[in-house]
Amino acid sequence: xxxxxxxxxxxxVIPVFVIVAFSxxxxxxxxxxxxVQDIFGPGERYFVGVxxxxxxxxxxxxxxxxxxxxxxxxxxxLIEIPLGVMIALAMPKRGWGxxxxxxxxxxxxxxxxxxxxxxxxxxxxxxxxxxxxAINGLGIDFDHTASPLDAWVTVMLMEVWHWTxxxxxxxxxxxxxxPEAYFQAARIDGASAWATFRYIQLPKMRGVLTIAVLLRxxxxxxxxxxxxxxxxxxxxxxxxxxxxxLVKLAVGQFDLGPAAAFxxxxxxIVLLFSWMFYQxxxxxxxxxK
Amino acid sequence: xxxxxxxxxxxxxxxxxxxxLLLLGMTIWELRTPSVAxxxxxxxxxxxxxxxxxxxxxxxxxxxxxxGLTGLSPxxxxxxxxVFLVAVIRYG
Numbered sequence: 342x343x344x345x346x347x348x349x350x351x352x353x354v355i356p357v358f359v360i361v362a363f364s365x366x367x368x369x370x371x372x373x374x375x376x377v378q379d380i381f382g383p384g385e386r387y388f389v390g391v392x393x394x395x396x397x398x399x400x401x402x403x404x405x406x407x408x409x410x411x412x413x414x415x416x417x418x419l420i421e422i423p424l425g426v427m428i429a430l431a432m433p434k435r436g437w438g439x440x441x442x443x444x445x446x447x448x449x450x451x452x453x454x455x456x457x458x459x460x461x462x463x464x465x466x467x468x469x470x471x472x473x474x475a476i477n478g479l480g481i482d483f484d485h486t487a488s489p490l491d492a493w494v495t496v497m498l499m500e501v502w503h504w505t506x507x508x509x510x511x512x513x514x515x516x517x518x519x520p521e522a523y524f525q526a527a528r529i530d531g532a533s534a535w536a537t538f539r540y541i542q543l544p545k546m547r548g549v550l551t552i553a554v555l556l557r558x559x560x561x562x563x564x565x566x567x568x569x570x571x572x573x574x575x576x577x578x579x580x581x582x583x584x585x586x587l588v589k590l591a592v593g594q595f596d597l598g599p600a601a602a603f604x605x606x607x608x609x610i611v612l613l614f615s616w617m618f619y620q621x622x623x624x625x626x627x628x629x630k
Numbered sequence: 631x632x633x634x635x636x637x638x639x640x641x642x643x644x645x646x647x648x649x650x651l652l653l654l655g656m657t658i659w660e661l662r663t664p665s666v667a668x669x670x671x672x673x674x675x676x677x678x679x680x681x682x683x684x685x686x687x688x689x690x691x692x693x694x695x696x697x698g699l700t701g702l703s704p705x706x707x708x709x710x711x712x713v714f715l716v717a718v719i720r721y722g
Contacts, residue, residue: 367636370646374637388639391697391704398698609690616687620674 369608375601393602403603405578406586407610410562413496413582417561420501422554425508426546429516430538432509443513446506458570461499485572489579492572496580499567504560508553515549516542551622555615562611583607649686656682672722681722685715 376393380386397403432442452460467473467484476483485495519542527537565584568574574581574589581589587607591600656679665678672684689711696707 370642371636373645374639374642377639377642378637380637384634386637388641390641394694394697398694606694609687609694613687613691616683624674 372601372604375597376605378598380597389598393598394606397599397602397606402578402581402586403583406581406583409579409581410583413500413564414558414561416497417500417504417557418554420497421505421508421557422550424501425505425553426512426550428505428509429512430542432513434517443510446509449503449506452503454566455570457499457503458567461495461567461571465495487576489576492576492580496568496571499571500561500564503567504557508557511549511553512546515546519545547622551619554618554622558618559611559615562614652682670722672718676722678719681719682715684722685718688718689715 377388377390378386379389428446433439449457462470464470465473465483465485467477473483482488483491483494485491523541523545524537527541532540563584564582565588568580568582569585569588572580574585584607587600587603590596590603660678667675667677667680669675670681672681676684692711692714693704693707696702696710697704
């Protein structure tokens with residue numbers, strides 16, 4: 342292997358190391374420190390070893406929140422990735438329609454997350470909300486504050502509306518980057534639309550779809566603001582996802598030790614799944630298993 | 631600068647020092663003899679760094695599984711995870 346010709350590039354990376362150290366590594370180390378102690382206040386803390394981990398691992402509420410979270414993230418990926426690719430495929434390739442669709446699609450991404458929750462509370466209210474009144478007018482009894490199923494439907498609709506545009510933008514960028522020669526070759530061979538998608542567009546979108554899947558998995562697994570504003574985790578605990586449960590534990594009850602242990606487990610789950618998705622998507626279409 | 635807010639304890643400090651030393655050691659090892667991706671008992675091609683990451687992540691899960699499923703001392707799971715880490719780096 343040849344030696345890197347200019348190692349000065351490393352100097353340019355130092356600011357990133359410093360920023361990451363302050364924004365991620367030091368807080369993470371602090372969380373690890375908290376996770377093995379019972380903390381009563383500044384300077385008043387007792388070492389408890391792995392007690393909080395044992396307690397957290399056998400916590401029924403955590404198990405429930407975890408399954409809910411997996412269901413949520415699974416649904417997010419199953420809906421948003423195919424839908425995003427389909428919309429990207431249907432978008433105009435040139436002309437004024439490109440700018441119009443890009444701006445319209447980007448709008449949900451520009452709205453602050455807590456405002457999204459408020460918009461959907463009003464939108465789905467059965468008395469004044471456009472969606473709520475319309476669907477109740479059709480004879481379907483819909484109220485996300487009373488029925489867990491309605492709460493889930495609302496959270497999913499909100500999430501799909503909010504984040505599918507990101508997948509569309511990524512997929513569209515991937516599609517636009519495919520050289521025209523591939524499509525010409527496909528036309529000469531008489532390839533069907535499906536074959537063109539399966540053997541040209543989809544493999545060429547692998548890079549951007551990897552990013553889309555990773556971003557959507559991590560973001561949906563860490564989701565907090567939107568469902569917190571919309572349902573507050575209810576009705577009951579039906580939309581209490583991991584982060585909502587964690588905030589209740591850490592800020593509501595001020596149980597810093599258990600919350601820290603919980604955070605580390607949460608972090609490890611996100612790390613494992615992100616790594617697995619990354620590995621799997623790196624191998625799609627390369628013939629490796 | 632007071633580090634009291636970080637609530638350090640001897641076990642966690644030891645843990646991070648060991649991780650930092652391992653990372654430093656891996657970096658020096660990599661600079662001396664750059665690793666090439668190869669296939670061992672793991673189902674994917676891995677470089678030394680990949681195997682180190684897999685070993686560390688696996689160790690974390692071994693310890694969590696031990697705490698969640700058994701009532702025995704965590705020292706056993708620490709021992710198992712060290713063996714696992716070495717095995718993955720060497721034969722993975």
